[in-house]
Amino acid sequence: MPDYAYYDLGPTVLQHGATVPNLRLAYKTYGTLAPDRSNLVLYPTSYGAQHYDTQWLIGPGRVLDPTDWFIVIPNMFTNGLSTSPSTLPEPFGHGRFPVFTHWDNIHAQKRLVQEVFGVDSIALIYGWSMGGQQALHWGSLFPEMVQRICATCTSAKTSPHNKVFLEGVRATLTADAAWAGTHFRDRPVTGLRAMGRVYAGWAMSQTFYREELWRGAGFSSLEDWLVRSWEGNFLRRSGDDLLASLDTWYRSDISDNEIHKGDLAKALGAITAKSIIMPSTTDLYFTASDSERETAQMPNAEFRPIVSDWGHRAGNPNLNPQDEAVLRKAVADLLG
Structure with missing residues (x-):
């Protein structure tokens, strides 16, 4: 039996126009939702990852502690658990796959948070890499719902070099x-x-x-x-x-939507959540310099690089306790 749940979204029109007859969002929860629904932490998945791969940082004394927080991992579309090319029935097979964007991910997650858990204010969105892209999309598209963001080794818009x-x-x-x-x-x-x-x-x-x-x-x-x-x-x-998933990553841009109409400065300025943005000093494709330029345009964000030799993986350091301690400190500072 799977250790996760599905939320069936029904017939859904994606950002790029395709209609999926039954869009499915796979998710897993950790901890207990407070009676006042104030302790939900959203933790989207990254490239090629399912919740099995990222849940390592959830636990007492870890980066995200389920003793105090109700943590929800929504699996990104295209990761093989939520709706993906490998799970879609005909006529979507054999190259007829629809385009999925972070707009689609975030709107599905919003429905999950509101319709399943009755939550309208998210305490923290934590994300690494493509998970961080989703966190920044959340902050820009629905700023009234997001209190805090911790985004590691990521970008608001995929850079040309990336x-x-x-x-x-x-x-x-x-x-x-x-x-x-x-x-x-x-x-x-x-x-x-x-x-x-x-x-x-x-x-x-x-x-x-x-x-x-x-x-x-x-x-x-x-x-x-x-x-x-x-x-x-x-x-x-x-x-x-x-x-x-590569296509979703390639298209990632918090301003590429009907709200911000391609104005990246406007989209970054819309992120009012208290945020810590954490590139790795040795990340070769989500570079610290790119991240610093974006963070400077966010009104309530701190630029806090991870000084590490682990490159992009400094933002998901399941094999490196030193970098995990840096992430744990950042989350504690945000939630403290």
């Missing part, structure tokens, strides 16, 4: 012989393994590899790290789902 990174990942995966031009005919094992190795070079810093920091994380060699941590990570997922 898009170049994504194009490389996409080209690597679709070089597999199973690629049919719009979808995969079979499981793209070669492409998934290659994708993992390309991703490993971008996700961690040069110092991480020079100092062989993977040894402290329980890996016996560089090859062991690449195979078990990176090839293994993507081999768990559907190639079509991963490409659809």
Whole structure:
């Protein structure tokens, strides 16, 4: 039996026009909702991740403590649990997949929070990478509902250089012989393994590899790290789902909607939640300089970089207690 629940949203028109007859949002909760419904923390998922992969930081004494907070992880569309290419019935198969955006994710999450839990004010939205993108979308689209944001290694709008990174990942995966031009005919094992190795070079810093920091994380060699941590990570997922998630990431832009009409400064200025924005000083594609430019346009935000050699993974440090302590401090400062 699954350890999570589904919220069926019924027939739903997506931002880019496709109608999904029954949009499904998979979610898991931790802790207890307070009688006054004041303690809900929303924790969206990141690229290629399901709640199983990110729930490690929930627990007594961890970054998010369910003793005091009611934590909800909504699984992002395209991650294989919520509605995704791999779960859609015909006629959506074989390359007819709809486009999913963070607008779609946030509006579905809003319905979940309000209709299932009766909550109109979210105590904190915490997110890493694509989860952080969703947190910033929330703050910009529904500022009246969001009290606090902690966003790590992320962006309000996918930068040009970040898009170049994504194009490389996409080209690597679709070089597999199973690629049919719009979808995969079979499981793209070669492409998934290659994708993992390309991703490993971008996700961690040069110092991480020079100092062989993977040894402290329980890996016996560089090859062991690449195979078990990176090839293994993507081999768990559907190639079509991963490409659809890449598309959501590529399109991420808090101003690309009918509310802000492409005005990024206006969209950033709309985020009134007390926020801590935490890039990693060694992140190679969500750079600290890009993050600093965005944070400066948010009226109630602190720019607090994570000084780390763990690159992008400093924002999700399940193998690095030092960086976890930095994140725990930031959340405590926001909620204290």
